[in-house]
Structure formats: structure tokens, C-alpha cells
Amino acid sequence: MKFRAHPGETTMIEIRPSVAILGAGMAGVTAARALAERGYPVSLFEKNGCVGGRMASRREGECLFDHGCQFFTVRNERFRNRVESWREQGLVSVWEHRMAASDRGQITLLQDDAVRYVGVPGMDAMLRGIANEVHTQLDTLITRVERTPDGGWTLVSAQGPLPDEYEIVIVATSAEQAAPLLASSPLLSGRAASVRMQACWAALVAFEFELETAFDAAFVRNSPLVWIANGGSKPGRAEREAWVLHASPIWSREHLEEDPDRVKELLLHSFCEAVGIGDVRPARLLAHRWRSAAPANALGTGFLWDDELALGAIGDWCSNPRVENAFLSGLAIADHLLAQRPRAAL
Template identity: 35%
Template sequence: MPTSIAIIGAGIAGLTLGQRLAPMASVTLFEKSRGLGGRMANRRRGEYAFDHGAQYFTARSEGFNKVVTEALAAGSLAIWPQAVPTLTSAGATTADARAGETRYVGAPGMTGLANHLCAGLDIRKEATVASINSEENRWRLSDADHGDLGLFDIVLSTAPAPQTARLMPPTFSGHDALAHTRMSGCFTLMIGLDDKPDLGFDAARIEDETLSFVAVDTTKPGRAGKPALVVHSRNDWAEVNLETDRADVTERMLAALAKCTGRDFREAPWIDLHRWRFANVEQTAGERFLFDPETGLGACGDWCIGNRVEAAFESASSLADTITPLLQKG
């Protein structure tokens, strides 16, 4: 019987693990959402499409560059944006200090990379793992209604660190590292327009007390639909306002956007808000991944290394490097 492995989460870390381990084991991924990609997310609303999580990413390591090159060739990724200037709340704009580094986006939406990486994998969508219990030296996974999700030799969580900490049995050796990790939230405002906004940039960082980033999502390659803006709050501002009334958060983000761009979007035909409870890695676990060979429990994700799509890939690749020889030994 091949080793059975459950992977919790089908973001970049989960899918990377799946691709690496599936040739040597019986691998099942469980994803609580309807779509793949985790925080590399997109959403369609009427005539609008928004990438409401990560906006773009870079690839620095050889391993990640290889995956990115393949996905680019398959049309699942595109290059965007050329420049990311910085706006201030005083209305000033400074040029992109990091211009020259190639930035990538999913195509035709930010989930493009996840959709590329999911090929051939057994993925159960809308399946939330709620508990992991020991049973005859293996692990029994159940959902929130105590529905059985199966019995596995190895269980690997790629959920954000606080969710992984809640899920993992007390015997998991990674609890100290999980407790060391800190993640913060983010609010994302999605604004749908009838006409191109002509702001003078495709994407911009924002130096402001409330906002951190704005993108004209419809300038990304392959995006159909009417003009769409995505605006991220600062993470520290989101942490303070996580339980604030959503209408109030929306109003304050629109007011800050008006100050930084000189444009008032309050009358836009579509305005929506998304709250990310765990968006940004403030403090990493300090280890590239967590794995306990005795129990077969492990975890990985961006929170092990840093706040980037590539960190999720690197953490999962390192965990796969460790597990692969164990599977080959049988």
C-alpha cells in the first residue's frame, strides 16, 4: 500500500507539496473554499473581476523560476506591472525604486498559477478539515459535522499559522514554532467602474495611515470585464479595525483613497469589501517548515519564511525534499 498523505489547503504551498509528493504516495488535498489558490485569489462580481488577495509576485530562486517559466509558457502567468510608483496622502508621487525586477500575475486571474499547479491532483474542494485524531498509528481527519474525511499516514497543514496551531494535535512538535509566528489582517476594497479611471499608474504603493496599495486590476494582461480597482489597507490599521463596522471601514478607505489620488469613488457602481483575517506574516516561524517524522505530522507555508508567494513555494519545496527520501525508503 502506498503511503497515504493528506494535505490541508490548496494554496501555493499545498499545491506545490501535492505536485512533489503525488508521484510517490497516495495524496489527497482538502480545500475549504470553492476555488484554489488561497490568498492568490480572484473573484467575479457581475461585469467585474477583482484579484482581491496578492497583486503580483516575484521569482528569485532557481526552483521557483522554473515553475514560473513553465506557467508563463502555458499562459497561466503574465508579466505585470512594469512600474509601481509610491503615492503619499499629501498627493505626491515618487518613482519605482525597484523597477527592473520582473513581476508576475496569474492569467486570466490571480488563481492562474494554482490552476496550473493543480493538474492531476486529487483535490476535495469545500472540504474543511476540523479535527485530526490519532487512530491505530494513523490520523483520522473529520470535518466540522464530524463527517469522516479519511485515515492517513501523514498529515501536512498549509493553513495560515494560527489556523494550523488550532488544528494540529497537542502531540505535534511544531507548536512552539507556531506560537512564535505572528500574522496580521488586511481589508481589501473592490471598486467597479464604468470608465477607465486614468490614474496615471497601473499599480502604486501608498504611504498613508490607512492604505498600503492600489491597483487598476483591468490593466493586468488577459482581464476581461469593466474597469476594476483593488485597494489594500495597511495591516496595522486592519488589525485595529478588524471588528469595526464594515460600512465604516469602507467609508474610511474611500476617504483615504480620495486624499491620495485626488479622486472620489464613493459613487462608483460597485463597491465591496473583503476582510483577510490572516493576510500578512509579521513574524515567521524561524524554520523553513515543521515536520515530525515520528508522528507523520507537518506544516509549511509562507509563514515559515516570509510574506511572499515565493516563500510559500520555498517552504513547501523544502518540506517535500525532507519527506521524499522517507517515501522512497518505503
Template identity: 35%
Template sequence: MFDETFIAMGIRRIAIIGSGIAGLTAAIKLKEQGHDVSLFEKSRGPGGRLAAKRVANGSVDVGAQYFTSRNPEFLPFLTRFAGNSSFTTWDGQFGFQGKDGQWQEFPDEPRYVGIPRMTAVSRALSAHVTVTAETRIERIVRNDNGWVLSDRAGNVQAVEFDSVIITAPPAQARDLLVQSNLPEQAAYLDDAVTRVLPCWAVAAHFKETPWPRHEGMRCDHPSLFWVANNSSKPGRKGEDQGGRGSWWVLHASSEWSQRNLETTPDQVAAELIAAFRELTGSDLMATDSVTHRWLYARSEGGSSPGHLWFPEQDIGLAGDWLSGGRVEGAFDSACSLVSAYVATDASR
């Protein structure tokens, strides 16, 4: 009787794999449409590239450093579902290093960060949906009643889903489609896989501020792509050690990261901190550090179709890599996929 009522009301069961901004946005918007939505996340909690690592007395943002809002619907969405207390503007000085080594000012636009860490945004959004964490979905199989999901441990989800939305990075999404005997759909991701670049991230603590001129810097350096004073962000004042100094986040360049994919974390930290001291001309030594390797950090080049939707299979893909690569691009991608899904649903 329950299933008959479900179908009669037009409510569909939808599985979303990945709980970054794309997955959370799609889940919230589809839930608003009246659908029954379940998210599956391989990590301990939601966030995707809005990631932070624990350090003494707090945490540091090791993934996306901030986000912008050029889509007029993005901030109202965050305000409604994450709340004003979960994010605010980061009013710092930002520099861009030219090929001549000279520093120029970044374009002036509002930049937003989560409070007290970037994950605050995704945590707040996840309160509106059902997220099953620490569950890596490795295979989906379609039977007469819908899609059945299996995780790495071989466990099969009890619910059969009408639709599946994948918001994992393209390499992981392609692997999932291949393992699910969906080679035609997987082939759509071949080019995107080659365009997603790795990044080593190091958070380093200094007893004094090694560079007072900028809070965030895009570097022209063989090793470094971006450095930022994490302690300068709103809500982070208690995250230094003993109330002194500052935590800086160093993102390696894609080329350096690719060459050093298998380098030990300790060696990565030593080399990137040395590069940072060279860049700033500072003789300060780091007193602590943490390291994180991003195999799929950002997408570079290629087409930006917004989303991928296969109506015959009821499978969709969304993510920032489909819509420009920025954090806001994940929101844009999810919105465009939901629009395609609703249009298909209306024509059934």
C-alpha cells in the same frame, strides 16, 4: 492484498490540508514521488491567497496582487503544471511612496499575474491532484493504521493516512494541532501566530481612471498599504462596466485593519475609498465596490525555517509564512518540506 502491495511499493497515503500554492506544490511533488495524495480545502476551490471576487462582467484580485520568481525552479514548475496560458507578466508602472509623500519607482523586476485572474494559476495546478473542497478538517487522530481526519461536520474520512501536511495559516494550523492533542507541535507556532497580520481589501470601480501615473502603488498612508489598477492587468479588459472605467483594489494597512476588524464591510469600503481619493487627489466617486476581510493576510518578521517537519508523528507544515511571506515563499516552503519528507522516507 491491496494494502500489502501499497506498503511493499513504498507508496504512502498523504493528506494535505489547504490547497494554496504550498499545498498544491507539495501535492504535485509528492505525487511525482509515487505517493497517494489527497488535498482538503475549506473553501469552494483552491487558491489560498491567490483569491478573486466576482464583479460585473468579471472578477478582481483581492488577495495577492502579483508574484515574483527569484527561485529558478519556480517558473519552470508553473510552466509545466499550470501552463503558459495561465499566467504572464504585468508590465505596469509601480510606485513607492516615501515618508516625505513623494513617489519613487519600484525596483525593476518581472511581476507575474494569473490570466484572467490570480486563481487561474491554482486552478490549473489543482488539475493534477485530488482536491476535496468545502471540507474544513478540524481534528486528526492517530490509530494503529495511521491518521484519521474529521471535518467540522463530524464526518470522518474513510482513508487512514500515513502522513499529514498542514498548509493553513499558523493560527488555524495551531488550532488544528491543539484540537488533535498535539500540544508540543502546536507550541512551535505560538510566535508565528502573533506575526500574521490582517488586511481589509476593497475593490472599487470608477468610470474614469482616478490615477493615471501608476498601475500599482505601495502607500505611506494611515489607512492604505497598497492600491492597484486591477483593470490594467493582462486579460482584464472586459471587467469594467460597459467597457468604461477601471476596477481598483485597495489594501488597508495592517494597523488600520486590526483596529477595524469588526467594522461593517460597507463602512470599510466607504472609509478606504475616501482614503484613496485623498491619496490620489481625485474627486471621482466609486460606482460599485466589493469588500473582503483577510484575518491572516501576511507574515511580518520572525524566523523563516522554510518548513516544520515532525518525523516521529509524520506531520509537516508548509506555507509562505515559513519562508519570507511572498507567494513564491509558499513554493519554496513546500519544496523544502518535500525534501525533508523524502529524506525521512528513504531512511525508514
């Protein structure tokens, strides 16, 4: 840990180590915020043009589709406190919805006491605004993390080497993308490579007319689909049906390299079967492939950390495939760093 004295003063100010966080999903943004709040100089790098990762929302005309994460639930007290604070800020609401199960068009309404939360107006609402809090570089795919001769880190992006040096690197991507970025630590890289990420094909569907189903979301059985939900029933969205369909991990794997135009037609047909209507043409029909949707064998460790290298990894794959676990993973690594480097008296 480094300290310096202000000119003419005797008190010592701790100089916090600089941190690069790669990936701006729930885990990366949570760690970035927690460390920045404690005075760490944090830089966040994201390959996409927006933050959110798998909590993405996509606007198509009047419709807003949450095409990845659908909702989240709360078990942990720290997450509950954060969710309450997001609710007070209007960024999160409870999703009051009618739940059902569908089996080849047979609909059974479910009595379901689970409290499900959604971001407002989109799933990623709580993660936006991070660019105002920490230095955030979007559209920056990090391809390599390199050790410097003095024991620091530099980053190489798809556009070339980046100029700054960091003392700590935290990889907050999905497991498959993390393994090569963690190559300096064979142990961490090996743990990331041991996690298998499952794919998920999604289709986004809107009709000219309302289907007026008796439910807002349904678990689907005996179908290529496992889940269908009308985003129009979520709070803060336009009251217009916007259906998101998720295919099962097995079907998605079997059709991984299929033409998206064919996939969306197949999933639309399964949807019509699941809601018990004849094939109808939608006004909008899109397909989205999540190559790394969910870890099949998450590590359950919370986060990974190599103390000698000051290199770590976070994400749902370190814990469990849920938003809450991604949040807790980001918080856990921040707690760990803060405990290792206790705040100096100023």
C-alpha cells in the same frame, strides 16, 4: 516503508504512504503535486469552495479583482523554472505596469526595474486544475486531526468524521488555523502558535468611467492605505479599471471588527485622497477582510516536521510571507519525505 509483490512476479513494488494535505493554497497544492508525481496517494482538503487561498481572485460583473496577493517576484532557481513552465502554459505573465508612490495625493512616478508576475486570467490560475491531478475535497473545513490506535491519522471535518485513514498529515493552512490541527505534536503546535498573523482590510472599487491615472499601481504613504492597484492593467483581464485597495496592518488591526460597509467607505475616501480626486461614487464597492493576511514573525525554517508522528506543516508562515516562499515550503516538505523514503527499484 511497505512493499508488495505483484501476483506471479518477483519484483517488489513500493506502496507509498498515504498523505492528507489540509489547505489548498500555493504551499498545499505544491506539496500535493510534488508527492502525487512521485506516486504518493494524496488527498487535498480545502475549506473554501475553490483552491487558491490568499491568491484568490473574485469576479464582479466584467471586473476581476485580485483581492489578496497582487503579484509575485522570483529569486530562487527552482521557482524560476516553475514560473517559466507556467508562462509556457499561458498561466502566468509578466505584469508590465507603471509604478508610483502617493503621499496625500502627491504622485511620484517610480523608476522600478522589478519584474512582477501575475497569474492569468487570475492570480490563482496555476493552482486550478489540481482537482484533476490529486483527489481534492473542497468545502471541507478540517476541525481535528486524530491519531488512530495503529499510528495512522483520521480527520474530522465540520460535517463530522471522514472515513479514510492516512499515514502522513501535512497541515498547509495559515499559522493560526494550523496550531490546533497540530495539537498531537505540542512542539509543532507551539511553533505555529508563536506566529502572529497580521490582518488586511481590502476594498474593491470600479467606477462607471475610467480614472485614467498616470500609474497602474502605487505604494501609499501617510494614509490608512499602503497599496492601490488597477487590476485592469494586468495581462489577460478585461481592459476595464478594477481597483484593489489594501489597508495597512495597523489600520486593519484597529478596524478589525468594524462594519464592512463603513470600512469600504473609509478606504474609498482614502483612495480618492491618494489619487488626488474629489470623492466620487463608484459603480462597485466591496470590502474583504483578510484576518490572516501575512505572518509578522515567520519562522524561517521552510517547513515543520515531526518524524515520529509523520505530521508536518507548511506555508508562508514557516518561511516568509511571499508566494515564492509558500511554493518553496511545499516543495521542501515533499523533498524531505522523498529523501526519507527513497524510491524502491521496480
